[in-house]
Amino acid sequence: MKAVGVIVEYNPFHNGHLYHLQQAREQTQADVVIAVMSGNFLQRGEPAIVDKWARAAMALAGGADLVVELPVLFSVQPADYFAKGGISLLQGLKCEAICFGTESGTAEDYELFAKRWHANNKHLQQVFQEEKNDGSTYAAQMSHVIEKITADLTIDVHSPNTILGLAYAKENARYLEPMQLVPIQRRGAQYHDHTIASGSFASATAIRKALRNKKSELSELEEVLPLSSIRELEQHVEVDWQSFWPLLKYQILVQSPEQLREIYQMTEGIEYRLKQKVLNADSFSAFVSEVKTKRFSWVRLQRLCVYILLQLKENEVKKALSEPPIAHLLGFNKRGQAYLSEKKKSFSVPLLTRIHQKNNELWYSDIKAGRIYALANEKIREQDYGRVPIQK
Amino acid sequence: MKAVGVIVEYNPFHNGHLYHLQQAREQTQADVVIAVMSGNFLQRGEPAIVDKWARAAMALAGGADLVVELPVLFSVQPADYFAKGGISLLQGLKCEAICFGTESGTAEDYELFAKRWHANNKHLQQVFQEEKNDGSTYAAQMSHVIEKITADLTIDVHSPNTILGLAYAKENARYLEPMQLVPIQRRGAQYHDHTIASGSFASATAIRKALRNKKSELSELEEVLPLSSIRELEQHVEVDWQSFWPLLKYQILVQSPEQLREIYQMTEGIEYRLKQKVLNADSFSAFVSEVKTKRFSWVRLQRLCVYILLQLKENEVKKALSEPPIAHLLGFNKRGQAYLSEKKKSFSVPLLTRIHQKNNELWYSDIKAGRIYALANEKIREQDYGRVPIQK
Numbered sequence: 001m002k003a004v005g006v007i008v009e010y011n012p013f014h015n016g017h018l019y020h021l022q023q024a025r026e027q028t029q030a031d032v033v034i035a036v037m038s039g040n041f042l043q044r045g046e047p048a049i050v051d052k053w054a055r056a057a058m059a060l061a062g063g064a065d066l067v068v069e070l071p072v073l074f075s076v077q078p079a080d081y082f083a084k085g086g087i088s089l090l091q092g093l094k095c096e097a098i099c100f101g102t103e104s105g106t107a108e109d110y111e112l113f114a115k116r117w118h119a120n121n122k123h124l125q126q127v128f129q130e131e132k133n134d135g136s137t138y139a140a141q142m143s144h145v146i147e148k149i150t151a152d153l154t155i156d157v158h159s160p161n162t163i164l165g166l167a168y169a170k171e172n173a174r175y176l177e178p179m180q181l182v183p184i185q186r187r188g189a190q191y192h193d194h195t196i197a198s199g200s201f202a203s204a205t206a207i208r209k210a211l212r213n214k215k216s217e218l219s220e221l222e223e224v225l226p227l228s229s230i231r232e233l234e235q236h237v238e239v240d241w242q243s244f245w246p247l248l249k250y251q252i253l254v255q256s257p258e259q260l261r262e263i264y265q266m267t268e269g270i271e272y273r274l275k276q277k278v279l280n281a282d283s284f285s286a287f288v289s290e291v292k293t294k295r296f297s298w299v300r301l302q303r304l305c306v307y308i309l310l311q312l313k314e315n316e317v318k319k320a321l322s323e324p325p326i327a328h329l330l331g332f333n334k335r336g337q338a339y340l341s342e343k344k345k346s347f348s349v350p351l352l353t354r355i356h357q358k359n360n361e362l363w364y365s366d367i368k369a370g371r372i373y374a375l376a377n378e379k380i381r382e383q384d385y386g387r388v389p390i391q392k
Numbered sequence: 393m394k395a396v397g398v399i400v401e402y403n404p405f406h407n408g409h410l411y412h413l414q415q416a417r418e419q420t421q422a423d424v425v426i427a428v429m430s431g432n433f434l435q436r437g438e439p440a441i442v443d444k445w446a447r448a449a450m451a452l453a454g455g456a457d458l459v460v461e462l463p464v465l466f467s468v469q470p471a472d473y474f475a476k477g478g479i480s481l482l483q484g485l486k487c488e489a490i491c492f493g494t495e496s497g498t499a500e501d502y503e504l505f506a507k508r509w510h511a512n513n514k515h516l517q518q519v520f521q522e523e524k525n526d527g528s529t530y531a532a533q534m535s536h537v538i539e540k541i542t543a544d545l546t547i548d549v550h551s552p553n554t555i556l557g558l559a560y561a562k563e564n565a566r567y568l569e570p571m572q573l574v575p576i577q578r579r580g581a582q583y584h585d586h587t588i589a590s591g592s593f594a595s596a597t598a599i600r601k602a603l604r605n606k607k608s609e610l611s612e613l614e615e616v617l618p619l620s621s622i623r624e625l626e627q628h629v630e631v632d633w634q635s636f637w638p639l640l641k642y643q644i645l646v647q648s649p650e651q652l653r654e655i656y657q658m659t660e661g662i663e664y665r666l667k668q669k670v671l672n673a674d675s676f677s678a679f680v681s682e683v684k685t686k687r688f689s690w691v692r693l694q695r696l697c698v699y700i701l702l703q704l705k706e707n708e709v710k711k712a713l714s715e716p717p718i719a720h721l722l723g724f725n726k727r728g729q730a731y732l733s734e735k736k737k738s739f740s741v742p743l744l745t746r747i748h749q750k751n752n753e754l755w756y757s758d759i760k761a762g763r764i765y766a767l768a769n770e771k772i773r774e775q776d777y778g779r780v781p782i783q784k
Contacts, residue, residue: 372642
């Protein structure tokens with residue numbers, strides 16, 4: 001059986017994602033679509049709107065055959081580490097192709113970019129280092145570096161999905177047998193769109209905004225969300241950063257600057273600014289607005305806040321990032337099950353199907369993340385221990 | 393001017409406390425009554441029902457001339473360290489007598505006890521060590537040891553106020569110029585009474601219970617509380633352990649057993665039991681009930697929970713306990729002010745009248761405790777930084 005992989009967040013799963021999965025299957029003629037999905041905390045440093053099980057169910061209903069979790073230490077990361085984790089899992093699960101949404105660029109563009117990157121690696125790192133010292137954000141630095149080697153390609157390096165695509169290409173090219181790259185042009189909405197335009201495509205950002213604004217009228221979202229997503233959203237409590245604000249504020253107040261400095265990515269003395277600004281902030285967004293600087297963008301701060309909330313220490317994260325991630329199975333359908341039967345033995349990644357006393361150390365940070373996520377609302381169940389994959 | 397000292401919590405200040413202060417002045421013929429009062433976290437491991445400023449105001453209205461704060465590292469402690477901190481402050485502020493409420497015993501009894509204790513110190517420590525190994529609680533061990541040297545005295549070592557009185561006597565006897573001991577027999581209610589009987593005395597426990605049960609009818613408490621206490625209670629948000637339950641639960645969940653083990657008094661592997669029981673507990677009291685064992689009494693666990701909530705580490709607390717506490721002035725009246733003018737230069741303890749950038753390191757744990765206390769309700773103001781003593 002041939003598998004194509006996608007790296008996703010589904011926050012929530014919408015018609016754009018449905019189209020993406022259909023195209024992945026169609027364009028690669030794969031038998032199985034494997035989704036590697038962020039768990040309860042996402043790439044941009046946000047808690048997921050509904051838990052990973054609800055989002056895995058949406059994914060299965062929307063066409064994924066196998067849903068595997070991207071561990072939190074890889075999911076709440078800039079593009080590079082996020083891609084490293086995702087590609088490593090897809091490679092480990094023996095996918096032959098990776099399909100990703102993008103605003104620009106052909107497969108050839110992405111391949112060329114990856115080749116140039118690796119050919120010029122040392123030179124690029126030097127350029128990157130120079131950029132680093134000029135005080136701009138990581139994303140801006142990365143864009144500048146990438147621009148230098150993509151000037152002749154049809155790639156717009158300023159859109160978030162393209163940046164992720166480039167990171168996938170770069171990471172994929174490290175492997176002896178790289179997967180086929182299948183970029184899909186995104187339809188309708190752009191990543192950052194804040195309103196739901198007419199038509200059947202809207203960005204997840206716009207959908208979340210609509211959900212928050214008119215919680216009672218989920219039905220109005222029927223145009224842009226599959227029915228299965230609406231059903232899952234109806235059944236689950238919606239979570240956002242504000243749910244964790246009292247806990248974050250408490251943690252920043254109770255820890256000394258020295259203790260905060262042990263947290264992953266707590267650099268440049270930002271701990272003092274956090275402790276100073278948290279005192280009078282009355283909401284999460286007011287807090288981030290107050291702390292924000294040129295060097296510390298909103299997204300960078302959101303990620304830092306996840307690291308604080310989950311108490312992820314520098315040494316713990318660095319160690320985890322130096323090893324390949326483990327695959328935690330969230331769900332599958334019959335095709336996914338057949339694929340598992342056929343290929344499981346050839347997988348080069350450990351596959352956790354159930355977290356229990358004997359394997360929980362392998363999943364330590366994620367069990368912790370799940371339990372903290374569940375504090376947002378008492379209706380949220382234990383996320384890992386004793387849970388079994390969804391069978392559709 | 394002659395000063396008598398009292399060591400108190402005033403949670404809240406009631407008619408029994410009023411009587412105590414009157415007796416202190418009358419029996420010692422002192423010009424000034426100095427109250428050393430626990431701040432926002434109390435001896436039995438509880439947050440105070442209203443903040444230290446409201447309670448200092450009640451104390452001044454009820455007859456105290458000077459109110460000084462007992463630092464949190466000394467206040468949330470078993471009798472011995474609580475007494476060590478309190479006596480040290482009263483000695484440093486040059487009190488000539490200490491007056492304490494008790495259920496039994498004369499001044500002579502307390503003096504005799506202290507003498508015997510220090511005469512037999514090595515022997516007693518050995519007995520104590522033997523007791524320690526038989527699996528009973530600290531309080532029970534202490535009672536047994538004390539019983540052995542008080543059998544012929546009229547002291548009932550089983551009541552909490554007597555245990556505190558004995559600890560004061562023991563600690564006071566260490567000084568070159570011990571203060572005169574003035575035990576006052578408590579009137580009306582007993583420490584642990586849970587109901588307000590008719591008459592004008594009720595225990596603080598019963599008053600807090602009544603306050604929680606019928607918040608709207610403060611006037612019913614007029615019989616047992618001075619009007620000034622009622623007024624302060626009306627103006628302030630009432631805090632209890634449940635206010636901090638989400639924060640405590642979060643902290644126990646997010647920390648590893650190794651991290652929890654750094655907390656002061658986290659011994660005998662109790663961290664594993666805490667992490668296990670916190671998962672399904674839905675309130676603070678349900679949690680403590682579940683964790684409770686023969687070795688870990690309710691009060692011992694409450695204190696441990698304060699240490700966790702405030703993230704007080706073993707090394708930090710031990711260091712602080714090895715040094716004399718600092719006096720933070722909460723309030724004074726004209727008599728108190730006159731006493732300060734006359735005696736300030738002879739004080740053997742540093743007196744903080746205002747916390748600011750230059751002295752805040754001396755008050756670090758207490759600033760932290762105040763900020764965490766304030767998380768219980770947004771109406772609670774910053775407790776230390778920039779606050780000035782109440783002048784009555």
